[in-house]
Amino acid sequence: xxxxxxxxxxxxxxxxxxxxxxxxxxxxxxxxxxxxxxxxxxxxxxxxxxxxxxxxxxxxxxxxxxxxxxxxxxxxxxxxxxxxxxxxxxxxxxxxxxxxxxxxxxxxxxxxxxxxxxxxxxxxxxxxxxxxxxxxxxxxxxxxxxxxxxxxxxxxxxxxxxxxxxxxxxxxxxxxxxxxxxxxxxxxxxxxxxxxxxxxxxxxxxxxxxxxxxxxxxxxxxxxxxxxxxxxxxxxxxxxxxxxxxxxxxxxxxxxxxxxxxxxxxxxxxxxxxxxxxxxxxxxxxxxxxxxxxxx
Amino acid sequence: xxxxxxxxxxxxxxxxxxxxxxxxxxxxxxxxxxxxxxxxxxxxxxxxxxxxxxxxxxxxxxxxxxxxxxxxxxxxxxxxxxxxxxxxxxxxxxxxxxxxxxxxxxxxxxxxxxxxxxxxxxxxxxxxxxxxxxxxxxxxxxxxxxxxxxxxxxxxxxxxxxxxxxxxxxxxxxxxxxxxxxxxxxxxxxxxxxxxxxxxxxxxxxxxxxxxxxxxxxxxxxxxxxxxxxxxxxxxxxxxxxxxxxxxxxxxxxxxxxxxxxxxxxxxxxxxxxxxxx
Numbered sequence: 001x002x003x004x005x006x007x008x009x010x011x012x013x014x015x016x017x018x019x020x021x022x023x024x025x026x027x028x029x030x031x032x033x034x035x036x037x038x039x040x041x042x043x044x045x046x047x048x049x050x051x052x053x054x055x056x057x058x059x060x061x062x063x064x065x066x067x068x069x070x071x072x073x074x075x076x077x078x079x080x081x082x083x084x085x086x087x088x089x090x091x092x093x094x095x096x097x098x099x100x101x102x103x104x105x106x107x108x109x110x111x112x113x114x115x116x117x118x119x120x121x122x123x124x125x126x127x128x129x130x131x132x133x134x135x136x137x138x139x140x141x142x143x144x145x146x147x148x149x150x151x152x153x154x155x156x157x158x159x160x161x162x163x164x165x166x167x168x169x170x171x172x173x174x175x176x177x178x179x180x181x182x183x184x185x186x187x188x189x190x191x192x193x194x195x196x197x198x199x200x201x202x203x204x205x206x207x208x209x210x211x212x213x214x215x216x217x218x219x220x221x222x223x224x225x226x227x228x229x230x231x232x233x234x235x236x237x238x239x240x241x242x243x244x245x246x247x248x249x250x251x252x253x254x255x256x257x258x259x260x261x262x263x264x265x266x267x268x269x270x271x272x273x274x275x276x277x278x279x280x281x282x283x284x285x286x287x288x289x290x291x292x293x294x295x296x
Numbered sequence: 297x298x299x300x301x302x303x304x305x306x307x308x309x310x311x312x313x314x315x316x317x318x319x320x321x322x323x324x325x326x327x328x329x330x331x332x333x334x335x336x337x338x339x340x341x342x343x344x345x346x347x348x349x350x351x352x353x354x355x356x357x358x359x360x361x362x363x364x365x366x367x368x369x370x371x372x373x374x375x376x377x378x379x380x381x382x383x384x385x386x387x388x389x390x391x392x393x394x395x396x397x398x399x400x401x402x403x404x405x406x407x408x409x410x411x412x413x414x415x416x417x418x419x420x421x422x423x424x425x426x427x428x429x430x431x432x433x434x435x436x437x438x439x440x441x442x443x444x445x446x447x448x449x450x451x452x453x454x455x456x457x458x459x460x461x462x463x464x465x466x467x468x469x470x471x472x473x474x475x476x477x478x479x480x481x482x483x484x485x486x487x488x489x490x491x492x493x494x495x496x497x498x499x500x501x502x503x504x505x506x507x508x509x510x511x512x513x514x515x516x517x518x519x520x521x522x523x524x525x526x527x528x529x530x531x532x533x534x535x536x537x538x539x540x541x542x543x544x545x546x547x548x549x550x551x552x553x554x555x556x557x558x559x560x561x562x563x564x565x566x567x568x569x570x571x572x573x574x
Contacts, residue, residue: 033401033404033405165423166423167425168417169417172414175401176414178369181368182388182393183388183417184385184388229405231407232404232406
């Protein structure tokens, strides 16, 4: 029974989509609140460099080595960005823009030169193909499971554990990094771990949704949740729920119009954002209007 | 442990060798530079325990940098810092810090009570979550700043003065020995300023040391009993009546200050200073 569930293409597509959304929302909530959303863009692109380098060294296309390589590439991206920004010759946003295209370009170049016959091509890199995740399976005990489901479960769990274990510390470091540092809570270290987790999430989600759509899952559900609540804990919960709902509702829409599944899932995050923007109780346009009228 | 602790491994020995454990804050030969440009140059400061001290100086004098260096937020080029005879990294629970209000994002999704409870985090340490005791501490502090009924407000709905009082309540629950405040009276209403001053004086009367970066020269003599005048170097320091003189202020502020003699016929220590061209 269980075994057959994991071989059903549709169930696996939905499960993968839901896991990508949940994992992305957990780290994304803190990135959005730190005003570092666009670092997820940088990371999701520059990990292409990491993926190609790890492939050239080990010929592993997924699995623990790739995930470790991604974490290092993500940290490298942010480290280089801070280094460039630290010279004070360029602003931080420009530094991000200098570093990640360079790494991304190096990755694509290496791909073209040395890895022409690998299935990693530029199209997959950008968009992924969630429709085929059920084809790539691996054995876990006696259970045959799609690789994407296995690795996405691992990173989702890792993100969840990190956020739960360090909830108090992350909250302080995000709200008031100076006090966090003064109290000895190492906000910089917390920040780098968060980015390493963002990178591992990106590489695990890579086959499914690609680099560009991944950004939608990291940024849009937290930005939507931000409009709906004034509590950090609820913002995390809403982000995950909105992300998962986007994935689940995206699939039937994609089938209906016969378009990209990953793309439709990401587009649904935008639909939810628009709804919250218009109808949100406190920050939404209608809610504001209502509060204004009531206040008169 | 923390990186700061690793970097500061020699500080303990220095703090002991300097034989200044009686000072609440002891700073020796401190230099801080950004990109080779000194912001603080060869600073020596002693502030005894149980005083309410103001740090004043013109814009760019390094007032905020001084506090940040003490808290380990910026790394000094040279020098050492001791809090009650110990390096700051070893006295995290003895130091409370109130940053400038603009240092945080007031749209952050959290409540007044939550922010105040953050002051207890140093006592909780890693991993432990705040509970009923922290909540009680926070509520008591909110009552003393007159904000108890707003404890469940989202922080973005607060006025500037209310934000400052929340920060003050957060510092109070830290239950520290030395309090550092960066411009707590800047841009707040008169009621808040009175509350802030009263609470800080209560802390001092309870034997704590309060060190405030202050911008309003006119209130120095009313609020404080200790004064450090800073302009990259230390211009003067000591008890307010001895240090708050026209000559010292002129040395720090140069032409940017207007001195109005209060007419007591004495020397310029009776002067009222007004910083011009701000």
